[in-house]
Amino acid sequence: xxxxxxxxxxxxxxxxxxxxxxxxxxxxxxxxxxxxxxxxxxxxxxxxxxxxxxxxxxxxxxxxxxxxxxxxxxxxxxxxxxxxxxxxxxxxxxxxxxxxxxxxxxxxxxxxxxxxxxxxxxxxxxxxxxxxxxxxxxxxxxxxxxxxxxxxxxxxxxxxxxxxxxxxxxxxxxxxxxxxxxxxxxxxxxxxxxxxxxxxxxxxxxxxxxxxxxxxxxxxxxxxxxxxxxxxxxxxxxxxxxxxxxxxxxxxxxxxxxxxxxxxxxxxxxxxxxxxxxxxxxxxxxxxxxxxxxxxxxxxxxxxxxxxxxxxxxxxxxxxxxxxxxxxxxxxxxxxxxxxxxxxxxxxxxxxxxxxxxxxxxxxxxxxxxxxxxxxxxxxxxxxxxx
Amino acid sequence: xxxxxxxxxxxxxxxxxxxxxxxxxxxxxxxxxxxxxxxxxxxxxxxxxxxxxxxxxxxxxxxxxxxxxxxxxxxxxxxxxxxxxxxxxxxxxxxxxxxxxxxxxxxxxxxxxxxxxxxxxxxxxxxxxxxxxxxxxxxxxxxxxxxxxxxxxxxxxxxxxxxxxxxxxxxxxxxxxxxxxxxxxxxxxxxxxxxxxxxxxxxxxxxxxxxxxxxxxxxxxxxxxxxxxxxxxxxxxxxxxxxxxxxxxxxxxxxxxxxxxxxxxxxxxxxxxxxxxxxxxxxxxxxxxxxxxxxxxxxxxxxxxxxxxxxxxxxxxxxxxxxxxxxxxxxxxxxxxxxxxxxxxxxxxxxxxxxxxxxxxxxxxxxxxxxxxxxxxxxxxxxxxxxxxxxxxxxxxxxxxxxxxxxxxxxxxxxxxxxxxxxxxxxxxxxxxxxxxxxxxxxxxxxxxxxxxxxxxxxxxxxxxxxxxxxxxxxxxxxxxxxxxxxxxxxxxxxxxxxxxxxxxxxxxxxxxxxxxxxxxxxxxxxxxxxxxxxxxxxxxxxxxxxxxxxxxxxxxxxxxxxxxxxxxxxxxxxxxxxxxxxxxxxxxxxxxxxxxxxx
Numbered sequence: 001x002x003x004x005x006x007x008x009x010x011x012x013x014x015x016x017x018x019x020x021x022x023x024x025x026x027x028x029x030x031x032x033x034x035x036x037x038x039x040x041x042x043x044x045x046x047x048x049x050x051x052x053x054x055x056x057x058x059x060x061x062x063x064x065x066x067x068x069x070x071x072x073x074x075x076x077x078x079x080x081x082x083x084x085x086x087x088x089x090x091x092x093x094x095x096x097x098x099x100x101x102x103x104x105x106x107x108x109x110x111x112x113x114x115x116x117x118x119x120x121x122x123x124x125x126x127x128x129x130x131x132x133x134x135x136x137x138x139x140x141x142x143x144x145x146x147x148x149x150x151x152x153x154x155x156x157x158x159x160x161x162x163x164x165x166x167x168x169x170x171x172x173x174x175x176x177x178x179x180x181x182x183x184x185x186x187x188x189x190x191x192x193x194x195x196x197x198x199x200x201x202x203x204x205x206x207x208x209x210x211x212x213x214x215x216x217x218x219x220x221x222x223x224x225x226x227x228x229x230x231x232x233x234x235x236x237x238x239x240x241x242x243x244x245x246x247x248x249x250x251x252x253x254x255x256x257x258x259x260x261x262x263x264x265x266x267x268x269x270x271x272x273x274x275x276x277x278x279x280x281x282x283x284x285x286x287x288x289x290x291x292x293x294x295x296x297x298x299x300x301x302x303x304x305x306x307x308x309x310x311x312x313x314x315x316x317x318x319x320x321x322x323x324x325x326x327x328x329x330x331x332x333x334x335x336x337x338x339x340x341x342x343x344x345x346x347x348x349x350x351x352x353x354x355x356x357x358x359x360x361x362x363x364x365x366x367x368x369x370x371x372x373x374x375x376x377x378x379x380x381x382x383x384x385x386x387x
Numbered sequence: 388x389x390x391x392x393x394x395x396x397x398x399x400x401x402x403x404x405x406x407x408x409x410x411x412x413x414x415x416x417x418x419x420x421x422x423x424x425x426x427x428x429x430x431x432x433x434x435x436x437x438x439x440x441x442x443x444x445x446x447x448x449x450x451x452x453x454x455x456x457x458x459x460x461x462x463x464x465x466x467x468x469x470x471x472x473x474x475x476x477x478x479x480x481x482x483x484x485x486x487x488x489x490x491x492x493x494x495x496x497x498x499x500x501x502x503x504x505x506x507x508x509x510x511x512x513x514x515x516x517x518x519x520x521x522x523x524x525x526x527x528x529x530x531x532x533x534x535x536x537x538x539x540x541x542x543x544x545x546x547x548x549x550x551x552x553x554x555x556x557x558x559x560x561x562x563x564x565x566x567x568x569x570x571x572x573x574x575x576x577x578x579x580x581x582x583x584x585x586x587x588x589x590x591x592x593x594x595x596x597x598x599x600x601x602x603x604x605x606x607x608x609x610x611x612x613x614x615x616x617x618x619x620x621x622x623x624x625x626x627x628x629x630x631x632x633x634x635x636x637x638x639x640x641x642x643x644x645x646x647x648x649x650x651x652x653x654x655x656x657x658x659x660x661x662x663x664x665x666x667x668x669x670x671x672x673x674x675x676x677x678x679x680x681x682x683x684x685x686x687x688x689x690x691x692x693x694x695x696x697x698x699x700x701x702x703x704x705x706x707x708x709x710x711x712x713x714x715x716x717x718x719x720x721x722x723x724x725x726x727x728x729x730x731x732x733x734x735x736x737x738x739x740x741x742x743x744x745x746x747x748x749x750x751x752x753x754x755x756x757x758x759x760x761x762x763x764x765x766x767x768x769x770x771x772x773x774x775x776x777x778x779x780x781x782x783x784x785x786x787x788x789x790x791x792x793x794x795x796x797x798x799x800x801x802x803x804x805x806x807x808x809x810x811x812x813x814x815x816x817x818x819x820x821x822x823x824x825x826x827x828x829x830x831x832x833x834x835x836x837x838x839x840x841x842x843x844x845x846x847x848x849x850x851x852x853x854x855x856x857x858x859x860x861x862x863x864x865x866x867x868x869x870x871x872x873x874x875x876x877x878x879x880x881x882x883x884x885x886x887x888x889x890x891x892x893x894x895x896x897x898x899x900x901x902x903x904x905x906x907x908x909x910x911x912x913x914x915x916x917x918x919x920x921x922x923x924x925x926x927x928x929x930x931x932x933x934x935x936x937x938x939x940x941x942x943x944x945x946x947x948x949x950x951x952x953x954x955x956x957x958x959x960x961x962x963x964x965x966x967x968x969x970x971x972x973x974x975x976x977x978x979x980x981x982x983x984x985x986x987x
Contacts, residue, residue, distance in 0.1 A: 014944055386954055386958055
């Protein structure tokens, strides 16, 4: 097997668990309804098979982070989770200090689950809170209510799983700036290590997008969305959180190492239907079809893959720029010169100077980064770099 | 031999079925097998077929065995049907002895048709009236025939009723051509006089001229002279189009065909010019030759500045084929390097631009079209200005003159008020009005050319629900009170958006332009201020609020490719934008400035 100049020895591992009890009104990720417990078991076996299969090709890579996402991965039983992680350990070399995260839904996470996850090796948990207010949760069609959230957070504390993240959504129809502010306050009071604040963005084929199109609910205006974002940055920074990516904040040293891999344009392997991988300058995705996946895995065959991009050096460079600029520290010009043999300042002087004069890009200590205004206009910047 | 030749043309308004009839004639006489038959064979350029119009004429020779048992050679000289190309029409007609006048049985005579019929009558052509589309439900052939008799003096009993679409009456038309149109005159023993009525460029044979031999004869090897330029060439090939190029030994007085003579540029074989033989020259050229002068100018700029040379190359190539296209390099502060191009009219401009984009893979930006103004300066020099950028400072101007046209509009009488209103808005001066039939009226106005080159025809069409037809001719320059309007984006004058307007309309136009730009310029990362100024005085202002949000809140492993694709697609959309200073302006903005119709 040919290992390109850009392939690395350390990678992230993503495991997709595409089941949900109910789909939220704003979600367009690949997930299927969980019709029975047997389905989960069946799926676990298929995942084990894929891990073994992938290890044949990539066992020389060291796993630095594991991220179990979804869907609703906390639907897995502790035993199933243990089996999955054990297989990863058996088939791959996993770094000693590996970050092992799981996403969880507060509605269906009890204290036993948390204890079990922890025993299985989970050391970071991301909680899909979205809002501490039932009005918002109803609009989002979340399964949980605000009391579930508080209960779950207590359980996390009691089990000593302090390294957890709270996801919040702003820009929800009907959400006032005041209520958003309260969300931030409550989130900070819960003492998580990490907070993500996401602008509500709907793809047209979600139920909520249709409700908006039909005039049943009204979206917030851009000015309010900007105020909420800006307020989020200010409030979280004042309370000791470091803003490190467009939508992500953490206590110093608690960046999500797995997600950093994405933004640093480093390599990762995805397991499960709909999961994407980036390896050896190629980005590909397992076909998002459950039946197909089950069949292949039972047959011991590789599942069907959609090659999303086979990337040239130039495309790798562009990716590294537009992903790297998502990080608040921006991109290190010297590091780019070394890795890609390109002087970004020179190569993109037109774009950089025009973005600089528009106040969306800035230089600091040999790094190029977005300004605060630039975060919220980042697509404008990225589009210019894309060929 | 000459007795058996008929040279004829077809005069018809766009859509009245000229090309369909031509196709039927080809089919009936067996010039084309059914298999070769494409719809509208004679309109050979892709663009012509798409727009359903004829731009370039192509002659074709038909062999017809008539009812008298004898066979005849019929040369059909197709003509373009648009006002931009009226000189070409006149030269085509000059090559004929007769013309078919086709009128739609449901529409009646149109202004453009009328102008061409008068042209044919002036050239003493025999006119054969034909009423087409008699199969349509709304057809009123008898009413239309009466109108043709009243307006044009064509005996209504001699008018032939046909449906070219269904093939009804085709043979009657062919018989009329044979019996009513006279054979060509001219003696083959006289010195050579051949009229060039079209030319095009062939990459193997050089410029090809379509000619009608008026007197004398022409064959391979003969040395010929172009009488307007005195350039001499040796004939390498003569032939006829039947309908494909077929070489013949000789073309004699009365015949129509093509000629190749190793001519490098189409410009050296000008439409309307007379060819004679060097060894035995004619005393005088044939009458009616004119240099074709462009009436409308605009700037053409590549959207990507790197394409300048590609554009130059493409223009050079198109020029080989189209002698009426003029261009010279110009520089705009806002748009970079480009060309100021001259065209016969707006359709011509549109066709050239589309051909450049389509055949040469260019992405172009066209500035608003302009006419040529004559300006008398205070130092009593007279200058011509075809680009608003070159407009002199007000204090240096003594007098401004602009080209005027006489415009003829034909319309059902219920639209008279509407048409007059439109002409009045466009600074028109009423000349006269005449009833063609109890319900159809011909209105004549004097109008500044600048007012009608842009969307006058569209406005006329839409306000009369498609019933009006228009023709115009240039009648000369007249004094006018004109000023230059500058448009500024974020304080910078965008030269390519400057335009010349009448002083009384300046405030209104300024507001309209500024308002329209506000609507079509997308929001940017900062506020954009749009101003219109007369001299140093700002007379209208609008602003576009800064865009606040354009972000993907979530971007993780699985999304990267998908989201990048989305960004790429959005970027494609932006390719139609031109970056001017810091502002991205859609390329349509430059044309929009002139548009008068309000969207509201």
